[in-house]
Amino acid sequence: MTSTTAIPLADPALAERLTDRLALVEERLRDAVAHADALADTASRHLVNAGGKRLRPMLTLLTAELGDGARREVLDAAVVVELTHLATLYHDDVMDSAPLRRGAPSAHEVWGNSVAILTGDLLFARASSTVAGLGPEAVRIQSATFERLCLGQLHETVGPRPDEDPVEHYLQVLADKTASLIATSARLGAMFAGCPPHVVATVTAFGERIGVAFQLADDVIDLTSDGSVTGKTPGTDLREGVPTMPALLLRARAAGPDATDEDHAALALLDADLSGDEALAAAVAALAEHPVVELTRQRAVALAHAAAAELAPLPDGPVKDALVAFADLLVDRAS
Template sequence: MTDFNSILQPVADDFAAMDHFIKTGINSKVPLVLQVSSYVVEAGGKRMRPLMSLLAARACGFDESQQDEKHSNHNLKLAAIIEMLHTATLVHDDVVDESGLRRGRPTANATWTNATAVLVGDYLIARAFDLLVSLKDLELLHIMSSGTCEIAEGEVLQLQHQHNPDSTEADYLQIIYGKTSRLFMIATEGAALLAHTEHLRAPLKAYGEHFGNAFQIIDDILDYTSDAATLGKNIGDDLAEGKPTLPLIATMQRVHNSDNEMIRRSIQTGGLSDLDKIVHLVKTSGGLEYCQFRAKEETELAIAALAPLPDSIYKESLINLAKLALSRLN
């Protein structure tokens, strides 16, 4: 299996320049905004969404040397904007979920206050759109603004289904479309738009959607099969928050009577007293296998969506990125 560094290598210079652009792009005159923004932006993570955007732009033939001075670094700016938006959603998520840990270290809301975290998240969104306007591309602005609305709707929809044991797989897919897949779609479709390859917008958008679906399903599987050190958060956090994710939905369809009622009750209350029993049921009922099948299916759809793209090292990296995400289940 190709490792992350090999996937990154074809756009390593772009990635480093983008990373620098993010850090210099946060230029608030308010010291606390700078302090908290820097903390959350530098909190780790592989920056998978901006990486995907950079790879997609190059896979579409974006060549910086062929751009005029006004457009030469637009691919870097788009990737930086994507990461700022992603970071803002994480900051807001942690406040909503009352999380104390993110990627193995204290969250912004735990380090400062909920109010500070929310307002700095707002700043990052506003700064992202400020940078976006500087690209002077109305269609890109439309993609980003409508997509951001759908991301917010996905988060509200998740809140609406919290503690609801009757949530279906269709409900779950609608939630993760907004909260996870939509930003991947913005990253890939936006890159095709910047590269002026209209015919590749739909394929790359589909890649982003299916990749995002697989990525979130895998994350939700790991909440019941991994460990706190690997996850950077506590096992069972989804259950404690009353989130009926696919592992629970699939398991409830396969168990009956008292076992089914136990899972329903735990979702309704967010109680963890039966966590060990529920983890056992997820692993033994067939629910886990179904989720693994769905993650593999979405990964294969993502890879298939790239077929119209010309062969290149960048396309190969996009394929390997999807395979690497799936390998987290091994």
């Protein structure tokens, strides 16, 4: 099986085409973040140079193969979604106080919070400039996606209302903060490749489901893998009080009538002062060994299977096979 990105590509001809096109996207991406101002140029290139899976542009290129994937607009759309994603990372890392991103120091660790936030804004501006060339419908889709990204971050920051279920609130945060851009990545690829509306709708629905599954799988991986796998410090979300599915499920269990000593002990570690590395490591270890991680994995697997089921209307072939394989890969990652 050939794979140069997060999406497995078993068909050699498809893999070669997409690898070549992704290289073009990479060139355009680097051109898009270039600035005459030296500080803006260096800060904007920081995360581009750190690499990454390029999942979103690859998904755009892949769904475009359901139509005419060689169109120039497809490449521009792929640049737009990755620029948008990179911009969110600059902002997220400030809000989460994350010291690492993609194995490199986060931008705010290098230049401070203000420069990191403004750099994210600059990347949003470049994404907007690029999408403007794709027409009003693309601008509308990008704007709606940007709104959902902001709402997801806002709702994560303020937390659930007193009458709101924390788990359902978290799933909606993931849908807005993560799945919205993945769905848009799939949608723009099919749309600008000239696919019929039902195909565009199918890959968009796939992106919505797979995006939530992707983040739930990351919740598992963040607790069960070391930083060399994730490119960031394990337990960063726990330290900053950012909810994840395992932590939310643990709180629900500990508050229930059937709570065990193990539940209470793990929650005590989670609620301790996690500013020290030893305390954080103890909380991560306790949560990683708790049954709530398996429950989170099961949710991720169920959503990945549901995403694959969304693909039923697509014609059989290497593109559909690759999308199904991506869903299967998420299952494997979370296991």
